[in-house]
Amino acid sequence: MENPHVIDPFGSDVQGEAAKLRERGPVAPVELPGGVAAWAVTGQEQLKRLLADPRVSKNPNLHWTKYINGEIAEDWPLRLWVSVRNMFTAYGDDHRRLRTIISRAFTPRRTEALRPDVEQITRDLVDGLAASPGGRADLREAFAYPLPIEVICRLFGVPDETRPALRRCVDGIFNTALTPEEAISNQVEMYGILQEFVAFRRREPADDLAGVLIASTDEDGSRLSETELVDTLILMISAGHETTVNLLDQAITALLTHPRQRALVRSGEVPWSEVIEESLRWQAPVANLPLRYAVEDIDVDGVTIGKGEAILAAYAAAGRDLSLHGDDADLFDLTRANKEHISFGHGVHFCVGSHLARMEAEVSLPALFSRFPDMALAVDPAELRPVESFISNGHRTLPVDLNS
Template sequence: MGKCPIVLDRLGKDIHAEARTLRAQGPVTRVELPGGYLGWSVTDYAVAKQMLVDPRFPKNAKKYWTPLVNGEVSMDWEMITWVMMENINTRDGEEHDRLRRLIGHAFTPRRVETSRPLIEKIVGYLLDDLEAAEPGEPVDLKGRFTYALPAWVICDMFGVPTEARKRMLQGAVANSKTTITPEQAEANLLQWHEAMTELVATKRANPADDLTSHLIRAREDDDALTDDELLGTLHVMLGAGSETLGNVMAHAIVDLLANPDQLELVRSGKAEWEAAFAETARKDSAVAQLPFRYAAEDVEIGGVRIEKGDLVMIAFAGIGRDPKVHGATADDYDILREDKTNLSFGYGPHACLGRSLATLQAMVALPALFERFPDMRLATAPEDIPPQGTFIMNGYDTLPVFLH
């Protein structure tokens, strides 16, 4: 008889403890998701890397996830957005490549570098805003800096009007939470969809030099996008472009403040800021468990048999600390670590489009923050910082610090 599935903690109270529990069961472990749906979680670096390029594990739930194909999945399931959305994260092969080409040009390293002046300007504004905080007052650095920066940048890239940004971004944040009720999930999806529809209508009436207008032109000129694909692309880009980098930068700040010797390495020039960011990305991937892939056929992998139609999650946060790769120090933050091997930005056809943009933002923001506030310290012990409240993302709900 097989082992009982491990029920994923929907609160995400300790992402890494859960990853260790999963890994102890083997490279690929049977898990239970909210709603009672069963699947598999991959915590092994080598197995995950193999799976991320294996065409037997596509991402289109509507074609390959047996419960959905058979009409057995409730449409008010709190994670329904992840399987029903039509975008580059739920498409494979030529369909995926077509969608990726439409937006990929905006994220080439050369094009990203042209965003540096804008990023520097936003960072300066956010730091000035933080400077105005009352002395001795704890400040939420996630809400006011690590999340605010990428949210601002991605909204500018897609031409989101200032007055619409709060609704847009609230929907993205709520979509990653696995603690909300099915009713709340349905209401969030509805309001988020309405906000995206309003953005498209605004850009159709007043096109500009932004990515939303570009996607609309592709839809109307070449019939390259369906309406659902257009909205789905906006959903994934605005959500991923804000939440993921915000999480990694928050972890980087905690890593540095909790390890003064490591902070001194970058301050003294003995280590590069890019190395500090890369080590955090390894140690604390922005994503804990990425939904979803599905077995297109029966597959033997990682010592288990995954049956056709089964759901699979990649445990990126756990994979970054795989002891088979990083040994006994896998949990340690070590900027000088020579091998920072990880999959935190994905691998293969679905690798993160925004890696260059994320790195540039971090390389502008982190040095500027620590230079402006050299006496900054955590307002609570690292282990007491509240988690985000989801098993999908690996982040903090808030990041309280004293700036002075």
């Protein structure tokens, strides 16, 4: 790959970097942290085709040449993203087996049964915000973060005392600016927490998602191995809340920085469902997702992704694809006729938690803005700082004046 764009591990300007990648075409060579080469696919139609193409794999042990040849360092900061053994990194029959197990446990009916919990958690959080000293609060810390993590922890039965350390480790997984030493330390701690959690849940069985997965392992070890069990918990708990945190964060930020759009929602001219979909398009909660691999040479609009080469799904760039959304793709516009996006993925790896994320947003966002109709950012929008990640697309803090 010649002249690759070097990805900023700090994610200092996700959309600025996405624009630079789009300028190089729908498929562009990039260099990931650690000097790892990949192809970033930024065109939405091109990315959709690849995500649905059976010639594209997520299993590095089978299809990533550099990984197979031992050229990816053991202390590569992103190694956990490719080394886990769960449906996120599975291919073919193996993926279908793991996906089936998860889908049976993570059903829309089980998700919808959580709606009363989501409503109660939202009420509690909004009441807590109302008591904020001076009417000022950090909405990421006090609203966007605690809602999804409380929901996912209830869904999986994670004990209260385990949650703070687990949250810290999940943040570390998405922090792509960690040093190799920090990444390994975080990975070791994460595995320790979840292995201990599995042992606890075996001692004290419960009718939660962790219990369902453990039962699948214990009843028939060929269905879900112990390694796959723990790695599946890593996937479901981390992806199950981090993306929703960013969805809420970015939707709130969008409305607070676009008063005319906010007025459309407030008047009832535009439903909250449109806010959610435009937010997902405009600021994909996962900006870039590592990694996929070409099973054979694949031609994408004249660019050849060679057999065994890595592919980065550039969701933030795809959401603002000018060929699909026009010259105003960078604008947050709730009246936009076409809000098509693939922020939850596409094809066989489409996010199983998309229904839950949307439900949390459709419950919590109206409740927040109804309770605090005059809410405003407490800082200039230019002062908002992104989380240190080229994967996770959110803000470190979201300070607001609740009663401006």
